[in-house]
């Protein structure tokens with residue numbers, strides 16, 4: 001890039017960064033994800049590196065953040081509040097680069113022993129400086145631009161976790177008459193105000209019920225609450241605090257290490273996060289990064305990475321600072337769970353039960369570790385609420401195992417030709433009427449099995465591994481079978497012969513034979529699987545098994561009244577009603593009869609009540625377990641007598657959580673349900689003799 005082009009680009013980047021700084025720091029209303037901001041910032045840094053003449057004193061790279069608002073009194077920080085150098089990667093290289101740089105700056109020989117680091121979490125909230133004079137909290141200030149922040153003392157005082165007075169420490173050594181009562185003359189504590197996820201969700205539930213404005217995410221909630229002008233409002237927001245460092249200090253003999261400082265702060269009664277470690281060298285840092293990544297989704301609060309700090313305060317001093325960042329610290333972030341992209345189209349998908357789901361087709365974007373090209377918009381109400389148009393630039397989020405979703409729209413980037421979305425009045429697949437029931441958010445196609453989309457989904461569900469388990473019957477084949485008119489109803493599946501099948505395009509004789517054999521094999525099944533395979537609304541795998549176990553035969557189930565069905569444990573009135581309605585339809589009974597006529601068999605009779613350590617317990621599995629697949633875990637739990645359910649409720653006894661667990665875990669935490677990891681689950685299955 002030539003000098004002119006570089007200068008132009010730098011000016012453009014500065015304007016953008018200034019704009020986003022203001023939104024983020026002053027208005028608490030960021031409109032782009034952190035990762036996008038970081039990208040702009042790094043691009044500017046790189047430009048200034050290549051063209052040092054562009055590095056002007058007013059460049060955003062030369063200062064920390066936005067200017068304080070007029071509404072709060074300014075507070076000058078005696079010791080500036082710096083920020084930390086940030087690396088984002090999934091590999092261990094972040095830790096390696098940092099350690100290599102520290103060793104180089106300290107001029108350590110290659111065979112010198114590893115440097116000792118303090119590793120901790122990077123909390124995602126708002127940085128605050130607490131000033132204690134003779135043990136009394138006298139002032140709390142935001143970071144502001146690092147030099148001058150805002151006086152938010154009243155609001156911070158509302159945080160119960162922040163002590164208003166420090167706990168005096170027993171005097172070390174010989175007490176003298178002139179000793180202060182065990183607290184420093186001046187102690188500035190730096191840390192993060194944040195909001196726990198469960199408190200955030202609970203706050204929003206209440207706000208929603210009261211018809212009040214909800215909070216966008218825990219970080220904005222924390223920042224917005226602290227910068228509330230009315231402290232009574234702030235007091236209603238359930239905030240928390242973690243201490244992670246020091247500002248100005250007088251009359252206190254500093255510990256020798258950062259870990260020692262945190263221990264001392266904890267002893268003064270300040271909240272210090274227990275998830276921290278002393279790490280010798282880069283490998284130990286990388287291991288900490290990886291270990292915390294595993295547990296990230298199950299933390300009660302958001303973190304966006306980990307922070308490494310040289311543990312010795314003497315070495316910290318020796319290393320010093322570069323512009324706005326200390327050389328002795330680094331933030332090692334996790335890959336963003338949010339990214340920006342554009343909506344190329346909004347399509348409507350028809351599900352197994354006829355539900356119409358608007359799906360945004362996106363320009364491919366890397367987020368949460370994968371390339372995302374579709375994101376769900378849930379229903380028409382959500383499209384309206386978020387105001388998504390075709391052509392919009394949107395924030396997409398992918399966290400854990402949940403389906404990617406559109407979070408928000410950047411309204412000021414909407415192109416003039418953006419197109420509004422409306423739900424079709426007729427099914428886009430079969431043309432049947434679309435209805436929305438009173439009080440429901442979802443639109444449904446009324447076509448039933450006449451609708452080929454519903455038929456395809458019903459077939460896929462029927463053949464699924466946990467249902468009839470027809471090996472080799474996947475999306476492509478189902479598509480061909482239904483579109484080619486070979487299958488109109490479930491029983492047609494068993495009427496396919498090798499001959500008919502091999503007429504299909506791209507179907508080799510061998511594959512046709514395999515499919516016919518797989519169909520043959522699937523005929524030997526269980527009542528629970530068969531019931532589940534029918535795809536009755538609200539009848540998941542666990543409910544199907546319960547029905548089979550307690551009612552014992554297909555005829556009994558088909559003939560049961562709503563009251564009889566509701567007798568089955570865990571079957572409530574809605575589910576009972578749905579089962580009853582299903583079997584009241586002559587064509588559904590017909591399907592069952594025809595399937596039986598095709599030779600599908602199972603053993604009838606009430607199943608013997610399971611035995612094992614988990615009889616009577618309901619368990620939910622969520623996230624990715626370290627060694628077991630979900631099905632393996634499920635089978636093991638069921639073998640131990642547990643009922644494995646798909647969603648968390650008050651009736652859930654345990655939740656087994658792996659990495660990337662999402663909303664189920666949060667719900668379990670809210671309900672106070674016991675949460676187990678894989679190894680705890682395994683030890684529960686085979687309790688060791690004591």
Ligand code: IVH
Nearest residue numbers: 082083084120121122123127192244307326
């Ligand atoms: S230390 C001189 N430790 O990250 C180092 N900061 O850019 C000062 N943060 O907004 C920061 N967790 O509020 C430090 N364990 C932690 C942190 C942490 C979160 C925030 C901090 C600031 C940003 C630093």
